[in-house]
Amino acid sequence: MGESGVAITLYELAGADPAIRFSPYCWRIRLALAHKGLAVKGVAWRFTEKSKIAFAKSERVPVLVDAGKTVVDSWRIAEYLDETYDLHPPLLGGTPAHLRFLNAWTDGVVHPAIARIVLKDIHDVLAPDDQAYFRETRERAFGMTLEQVVADRDTTGVAALRAALAPIRTVLRAQPWLGGEAHDYADYILLGSLQWARSVSRFPLLAEDDPIAEWHARGLQLFDGLLAHAKRA
Amino acid sequence: MGESGVAITLYELAGADPAIRFSPYCWRIRLALAHKGLAVKGVAWRFTEKSKIAFAKSERVPVLVDAGKTVVDSWRIAEYLDETYDLHPPLLGGTPAHLRFLNAWTDGVVHPAIARIVLKDIHDVLAPDDQAYFRETRERAFGMTLEQVVADRDTTGVAALRAALAPIRTVLRAQPWLGGEAHDYADYILLGSLQWARSVSRFPLLAEDDPIAEWHARGLQLFDGLLAHAKRA
Numbered sequence: 001m002g003e004s005g006v007a008i009t010l011y012e013l014a015g016a017d018p019a020i021r022f023s024p025y026c027w028r029i030r031l032a033l034a035h036k037g038l039a040v041k042g043v044a045w046r047f048t049e050k051s052k053i054a055f056a057k058s059e060r061v062p063v064l065v066d067a068g069k070t071v072v073d074s075w076r077i078a079e080y081l082d083e084t085y086d087l088h089p090p091l092l093g094g095t096p097a098h099l100r101f102l103n104a105w106t107d108g109v110v111h112p113a114i115a116r117i118v119l120k121d122i123h124d125v126l127a128p129d130d131q132a133y134f135r136e137t138r139e140r141a142f143g144m145t146l147e148q149v150v151a152d153r154d155t156t157g158v159a160a161l162r163a164a165l166a167p168i169r170t171v172l173r174a175q176p177w178l179g180g181e182a183h184d185y186a187d188y189i190l191l192g193s194l195q196w197a198r199s200v201s202r203f204p205l206l207a208e209d210d211p212i213a214e215w216h217a218r219g220l221q222l223f224d225g226l227l228a229h230a231k232r233a
Numbered sequence: 234m235g236e237s238g239v240a241i242t243l244y245e246l247a248g249a250d251p252a253i254r255f256s257p258y259c260w261r262i263r264l265a266l267a268h269k270g271l272a273v274k275g276v277a278w279r280f281t282e283k284s285k286i287a288f289a290k291s292e293r294v295p296v297l298v299d300a301g302k303t304v305v306d307s308w309r310i311a312e313y314l315d316e317t318y319d320l321h322p323p324l325l326g327g328t329p330a331h332l333r334f335l336n337a338w339t340d341g342v343v344h345p346a347i348a349r350i351v352l353k354d355i356h357d358v359l360a361p362d363d364q365a366y367f368r369e370t371r372e373r374a375f376g377m378t379l380e381q382v383v384a385d386r387d388t389t390g391v392a393a394l395r396a397a398l399a400p401i402r403t404v405l406r407a408q409p410w411l412g413g414e415a416h417d418y419a420d421y422i423l424l425g426s427l428q429w430a431r432s433v434s435r436f437p438l439l440a441e442d443d444p445i446a447e448w449h450a451r452g453l454q455l456f457d458g459l460l461a462h463a464k465r466a
Binding site: 099102178 | 326327328329330331332333334335337338340341342399400401403404407408410411412413414417419
């Protein structure tokens with residue numbers, strides 16, 4: 001199924017500098033493809049380039065194209081990779097439905113908490129057209145300016161994120177990876193979120209002595225340092 | 234392995250009325266045993282009866298005794314049941330490590346939010362010795378009286394719980410049970426928490442039109458109405 005020689009294409013959110021790829025959902029899939037040992041050709045995409053992915057009937061990335069088949073939505077892409085490349089190490093484990101909660105919690109709890117810290121930094125890496133689009137849509141969603149959203153990030157902002165991550169600390173006391181003894185999509189979900197912030201900002205999300213920081217340091221080195229070596233703002 | 238005729242014994246937290254069993258962790262195991270189709274003999278235990286479970290080297294329930302083997306801690310008991318009764322339907326699914334996050338989140342986020350609502354109701358169902366013990370230990374932990382903890386339960390208390398449950402709603406939009414197409418320990422984790430509140434209180438934790446309430450109504454009827462028919466205060 002399109003494995004030998006036929007490259008997979010992944011449309012990824014990019015900054016003004018096309019080498020800066022920062023979408024948490026795209027990073028999940030980058031890690032998922034590396035986990036499966038699959039080569040990928042990344043295509044830089046910007047918020048205002050809706051027409052470029054209209055073929056996928058989606059207004060968002062990641063969009064994955066594999067041997068003529070188009071798949072959108074990071075969770076659906078992870079399912080597709082497990083279904084299609086079933087002889088490669090599984091991403092979602094023996095009961096994929098069990099991972100939906102971690103996915104939903106990360107999207108619904110961790111992402112807003114990270115956004116409160118790096119929202120202005122995201123804006124600053126974007127191409128000019130995207131900056132205008134981003135400011136307008138996000139300021140409407142938050143009901144305040146980007147600058148106001150992140151105004152208290154050094155105090156309540158970062159404290160709220162670190163408190164929200166408490167259940168992750170509990171899990172990492174019992175096992176080395178969120179996937180258990182080995183890393184899998186459970187880890188890639190949260191690593192993708194931290195890479196989102198790391199790509200656009202130098203703000204330290206985690207305290208140095210946080211057990212999650214130790215896990216993150218290991219995650220950065222996976223797949224020959226895929227995350228560690230990615231371009232940052 | 235102690236299956237035919239040899240009853241499993243489960244020590245369960247009980248109120249002044251020994252028929253009121255309310256520990257969320259004990260309810261998880263009650264549901265887990267029903268899922269496995271295993272008979273169980275429940276033994277009422279109270280907070281101040283530490284000597285009664287000293288044989289298990291534990292100060293807490295659930296304590297499970299199966300054919301001379303003693304197992305403590307609800308997660309460990311669920312693992313034990315899957316290991317021992319491996320021909321029965323699995324509780325923890327194909328990748329048990331993936332369920333640890335839901336377990337940790339429920340214990341660390343949902344339980345404090347429920348406690349803010351029903352803490353005084355728990356106190357009120359306890360036997361006199363347990364009431365004194367409970368008031369002293371919980372008031373020290375919360376840094377205020379039981380009455381102060383629940384003072385705002387009609388407003389910020391219940392709103393905080395319902396907001397915290399948002400990722401559960403997201404999952405239940407994608408699948409009928411937290412376990413996927415069928416219920417398993419993922420569901421029993423949260424059903425146990427709701428049964429804790431339901432056993433001691435008539436306070437409505439969920440709005441009637443909450444999708445979680447529909448799931449909960451189905452959960453109450455599992456295993457011939459094990460939860461629905463349990464005695465309440």
